[in-house]
Amino acid sequence: MCVSFLVRLAMLPADCHSYDDAKQSFNWRIPAYYNIARDVCDKWADGSNRLALVVENADRTQTRFTFDDLKRLSIRFGNALQAQGVQRGDRVAIFVRQSVEAAIAHLAAYRIGCIAVPLFALFGTEALGYRLANSGASAIVVDQEGAAKLVGIRDGLPALRLVFSIDGANPTFWTAIDNASDAEPQITTSADDPAIIIYTSGTTGKPKGALHAHRVLLGHLPGVEMSQQCFPQSATLMWTPADWAWIGGLFDVLLPAWHHGVPVLACRFDKFDGDAAFDLLERHRVSHTFLPPTAIKMMRGAVSHRPRQLTLQSVASGGEPLGKELLAWGRATLGVTINEFYGQTECNMVLSSCARWFEPCAGAIGQAVPGHDVAVIGEQGQRLPRGESGSIAIAGPDPVMFLGYWPDDESTRLKFRNGFLVTGDLGWQDEAGFFHFVGRDDDVITSGGYRIGPGSIEDTLLNHPAVRYVAVVGAPDPQRTEIVCAFIVLKPPYRGDDALMAELQRHVRTKLAAHEYPRKVYFVDELPMTSTGKVVRKALREKLNREPGSC
Secondary structure: OOHHHHHHOOOOOOOOOOHHHHHHHOOOOOOOEOOHHHHHHHOOOOOOOOEEEEEEOOOOOEEEEEHHHHHHHHHHHHHHHHHOOOOOOOEEEEEOOOOHHHHHHHHHHHHOOOEEEEOOOOOOHHHHHHHHHHHOOOEEEEOHHHHHHHHOOHHHOOOOOEEEEOOOOOOHHHHHHHOOOOOOOOOOOEOOOEEEEEEOOOOOOOOOEEEEEOOHHHHHHHHHHHHOOOOOOOOOOEEOOOOOOOHHHHHHHHHHHHHOOOOEEEEOOOOOOHHHHHHHHHHHOOOEEEOOHHHHHHHHOOOOOOOOOOOOOEEEEEOOOOHHHHHHHHHHHOOOOOEEEEEEOOEEEEEEOOOOOOOOOOOEOOEEOOOOOEEEEOOOOOEOOOOOOEEEEEEOOOOOEOOEEEOOHHHHHHOEEOOEEEEEEEEEEOOOOOEEEEEEOOOOEEEOOEEEOHHHHHHHHHOOOOEEEEEEEEEEEOOOEEEEEEEEEEOOOOOOOHHHHHHHHHHHHHHOOHHHOOOEEEEOOOOOEOOOOOEOHHHHHHHHHHOOOOO
């Protein structure tokens, strides 16, 4: 039986009309031998010049690439790597933004059995050096800006032998491709062979390298299809502002779209802008998109309010709960119900909503995606009854689950409890099957005997017209154990004074609950965020501990 037929069986059944039908009819069928590049590129590279990638540059000029182009170019770059001594299992770092070069480098690494290490292009030297040293990368693909960052740290990276520049006076990436052979590498990979190391965003402690096998793409497919309204139905072009260095950009958009033969739009935003995002969606008639919560909040705050001629069929979002306010905005402005999904770098896309199948539950992060056994468990790894709060966890084995942290067996062991991968998030499951996010293990606030999650307070504050962004944390208090503190970025022309503070506190008391209102409100210019746009609440708690009483 051919691999492409087996791969189809990892997808949701095309004729499912309900969530229950999908759950009952779904079965994992992962082939023994599987390679991401051959699946997402080579099966479409049949000489038909099927469109794969549209690259829009800063001046709005566009370049289009077919699957035939990508196959030829990635074979050549794979051969160039091998010709310079890169071997199966070696790590190849990719330190460029959304671009054809990033796509070629990924496909080349997969097809020759190497391990891709995508790195966010805005990393500074410390973040870059740590990841390159930890992964032991022997080759890296960079642009001019990235090459400049390497200069000061190269001596501390003895494993790094090869640097391929995509631009500048000496574009060695393209020179290597021009001089390489067209002969297809004869390398076979199993579904369980390592394919990629993706570093966590580091909200708690140092970033860890999550090592994934080739099968991780197949493990993503049901979640992508569910969150994108039974994708690829009605799909003509897919885009995300999420960088392809993150699991969300790479495995929620680029590679699943190509698995289905759907073209992807790549655009290099120097800095995300809500109006520019609307403009891009409109001009390119994008049908499907993944918008992280931070991007949705910035689009909600866009300056231009002119009517938009959007052609969106589906919008998915994940990373942080959106809340009722943003979901309502999505329906009114984007014209679709945003489907929230849930997962993490180590085990992604395991919960999702799907408006085509069921009405989303306000405040919930979805139901279990067919094929994934998600549970709320207790301290001993036991499944907890519905309605009871505990740790959100995924039962193994699971195709989307990581192989382990590179190269950290102890941290990998601590990630599991009684056969479950423990996410580190607290939540509960209601009687209808929806999962509700309470917070990270260390984000839950214990105040006056109550356990308070920050999400509902943040959602309520976002509903106030003065609030642009907000993050809620707990601060130590001798009487209540902790008190609720809110860090708020205001919309102009609002000013952070005592009157507005009292108004916001009253807003939470009346709209949410008297015991959950923020006893301390700090007006700030910006919030500390990871490079993936997640608020680092740990940094806010540390700030409170350093400067009690004022921030």
